[in-house]
Amino acid sequence: MNKRRLVERFIEMVKIESVSGNESQIQNYLIDAFQQLGLTVYQDNSQLKTNLGANNIVAKLKGNENYCPIFFSCHVDTVSPGVGIEVVQKEGVLFSVGETILAADNKAGIAVMLEMIEIINEQQIETGNLEFVLSVGEEIGLIGVEAMDMSLVEAEIGFVLDNAGPVGSAIVASPSLYMFDIELTGKAAHAGLEPEKGVSALEIAVKAMNQLDFGRIDHETTANIGVIQGGDASNIVMDHLTLKGEVRSISPQKAAYLVEAIKVAFEDSSQKLGGKCQFNADLKATGFRLEKASAVLNLARQAMKDIGLTLKYETSGGGSDANVFNAKGKEVTNLAIGYEKIHTVDEYIPIAEMEKCVALSLALANRAKHN
Numbered sequence: 001m002n003k004r005r006l007v008e009r010f011i012e013m014v015k016i017e018s019v020s021g022n023e024s025q026i027q028n029y030l031i032d033a034f035q036q037l038g039l040t041v042y043q044d045n046s047q048l049k050t051n052l053g054a055n056n057i058v059a060k061l062k063g064n065e066n067y068c069p070i071f072f073s074c075h076v077d078t079v080s081p082g083v084g085i086e087v088v089q090k091e092g093v094l095f096s097v098g099e100t101i102l103a104a105d106n107k108a109g110i111a112v113m114l115e116m117i118e119i120i121n122e123q124q125i126e127t128g129n130l131e132f133v134l135s136v137g138e139e140i141g142l143i144g145v146e147a148m149d150m151s152l153v154e155a156e157i158g159f160v161l162d163n164a165g166p167v168g169s170a171i172v173a174s175p176s177l178y179m180f181d182i183e184l185t186g187k188a189a190h191a192g193l194e195p196e197k198g199v200s201a202l203e204i205a206v207k208a209m210n211q212l213d214f215g216r217i218d219h220e221t222t223a224n225i226g227v228i229q230g231g232d233a234s235n236i237v238m239d240h241l242t243l244k245g246e247v248r249s250i251s252p253q254k255a256a257y258l259v260e261a262i263k264v265a266f267e268d269s270s271q272k273l274g275g276k277c278q279f280n281a282d283l284k285a286t287g288f289r290l291e292k293a294s295a296v297l298n299l300a301r302q303a304m305k306d307i308g309l310t311l312k313y314e315t316s317g318g319g320s321d322a323n324v325f326n327a328k329g330k331e332v333t334n335l336a337i338g339y340e341k342i343h344t345v346d347e348y349i350p351i352a353e354m355e356k357c358v359a360l361s362l363a364l365a366n367r368a369k370h371n
């Protein structure tokens with residue numbers, strides 16, 4: 001492994017701005033990088049659906065057709081502040097200078113992919129067909145991979161390189177995520193002179209919420225209302241109110257049931273008090289649960305054992321591109337790649353974890369020959 005090359009490639013990539021919606025420059029960089037390494041690169045037409053800065057790409061490394069094909073996936077977009085990133089190294093750990101994110105989420109994973117291919121080429125390592133999927137718009141709702149043409153991906157087993165924490169863990173369950181917004185309409189009236197002539201949108205909301213539970217519903221389900229906006233003045237009965245929230249559950253059935261319960265509660269409350277309710281919910285991610293005996297986890301266990309690690313199983317409270325791959329018929333887990341404190345200016349990644357992730361990726365490719 002060439003540690004210097006790995007780090008320099010990472011630093012080069014994080015300097016390329018790719019905040020969600022502005023992915024064209026990094027995708028062009030990666031198309032060129034994969035082609036220079038001898039891979040064939042394909043683009044889908046997802047940009048027509050997403051209106052993001054680029055299409056998704058799939059780079060293919062031709063291998064032995066008798067071996068099990070696998071794919072690796074990362075997203076190319078970042079959150080803000082992601083412009084003008086400068087990297088500093090302190091005692092083997094990479095940080096930004098402190099005014100931006102580092103963008104290890106997810107460019108550390110991409111650097112791992114590229115170093116893995118460099119090693120395969122240099123050492124002439126025999127593998128099966130390997131595919132590398134680079135998605136756009138992940139940070140704003142898994143938009144790119146949701147619009148992706150899955151026929152471009154031959155492999156049925158895949159590994160998303162996009163989870164926090166030390167290398168060695170894998171996401172085995174991740175929630176369905178619904179985001180909802182509620183528009184309540186009441187009737188304005190003077191709050192001091194004739195409040196009885198008004199219909200309070202706030203009262204509609206309070207009565208509805210009193211019928212519901214929020215926060216931790218059970219060990220695999222949460223619900224939250226995070227935004228409430230409405231009203232014009234303290235002396236006017238509130239005639240309009242907007243609420244925005246979310247529901248998450250490892251069980252898709254529980255998530256759908258809870259969303260419907262919230263809808264019914266607000267609609268019933270509106271009808272009883274003489275107001276109106278407009279409820280909209282959007283499924284952002286479909287949950288998945290992998291069996292420990294699944295092919296993808298068996299492969300991960302074997303590969304980790306080969307490099308001296310023991311697979312740790314994690315249940316996630318958030319979504320990733322792995323949710324969409326699983327919903328679309330692939331068998332995919334999300335692997336930890338070493339970064340910490342993502343989406344903050346304190347984000348960092350130890351170089352040793354990046355090296356360990358390269359070793360794991362090579363071990364996965366090697367183990368896939370025997371499956």
